[in-house]
Amino acid sequence: MLSKISSRSLQYVFAYLFVLVSLYPIVLMVSSSLKTNAEIFTNPLSLPGSFHFDTYRKLWEAVPFADFLINSAVVSVTSVVLIAVSSSMAAFYLARFSYRWTGWLYFFFVMGLMIPVKLGIVPLFLLMKKLGLLNSLWSLILIYTASGIPISVFILTGFFRTLPVELEEAARIDGCNHFQVFWKVLLPLIRPALGTVVIINFIHAWNDFFFPLIFIQKDTLKTIPVGMMVLFGEYETDWSLLFAGLTLSALPMIVVFLLASRQFMEGLTAGAVK
Structure with missing residues (x-):
């Protein structure tokens, strides 16, 4: 009994230390x-x-932080929605339908995990220039969506395959078609995996510095990581303004993580078939 209590106490001590360090x-x-x-x-x-608290007031006066915040929110939220919708439907098809080309299609998505998107920055820049999407938020949205779909399909396909087929059979007996089975039966059960997909892609789109630096030159269209660079002076830097900007930019990520992590922790599939 004492050994169990001591081991549990050590676990709590390490857990609290980890929380403090984090x-x-x-x-x-x-x-x-x-x-x-x-x-x-x-x-x-x-x-x-x-x-x-005057630091936060000075921040809004020194840089157009509201524009940076809106641009980052539009890009991140739109990208995450497009990724979640497209990757969930693609993963449902790959997990539940077996055709000759299904394996090759899944391999095509997995290949997206092996090839860094930044290697194609020159062709991407020329493509966005031909499409007239330079200095447009849509250039960032399309790139983040394309780069986020492979990992999302990989995660969701594996999760779809763990769901019992009996749920679909029962739904089809009740008269549901393929889309109704996906939307009404299986989609609520993959919310834990969707939470993981949302967290990964939102943080990537929100924190990315490389692509906004390349495709966005207008100050009114810059996202937070690029827009905050104006606070770094050539000879001096106002670190209080910089930390204030970092604090405000971190709040949306913390909120999204708390909401999505709750979905991730819920065991919605437990007891689905009884």
Whole structure:
């Protein structure tokens, strides 16, 4: 009994230590956004002596942060919706229909995991130029959607294959067609996998710096990672404004992670067939 209690206590100790180590950078970022530059340089690891919320007001005056935030939200949300819809339907087809070309089609999606998208930056730039999508948010949306579909199809196909076929058979006996089986029966059961897909692709689209730097030149269309670069001066940098911008940009990711992780943790398939 004592050994079980001691082992459980050690598990809690390690869990709390892991939580503290994980949360410390976030706490440091938030506290630095409430400091002045002098406090950041003199006491970088301490809590602020007094809270200065003027930093956030100065941030909105120094850069068009609202435009950066809206652009990042439009690109990330649209990309995630397109990825979730297209990859879930493709994964349902690959997992539940067996034709001669199904294996090759699945291999085609898996190949997307092996080839880095950045290797084709020159052809992509020329393609976007011919399509007239340079300095357009649609260039980023299309690239993020295309690059996010392979990993999403890979995850969702494996999850679809774990679902019992008896659920579909029962639905077809009740008169459901293929789309109704997908939409009403199987889609609610893959919400844990969809949560994983949403988290992966939203964080990638929200934090990406490379493609917005290449395809977006207008200041009003820049996303947060590229737009925040204007805060880095040639001779000096206002670190309090930078940390304030990082804090505001991290809030949507934290919210999405909390919502999607809850879906990920739910065992919706448990007890589906009784």
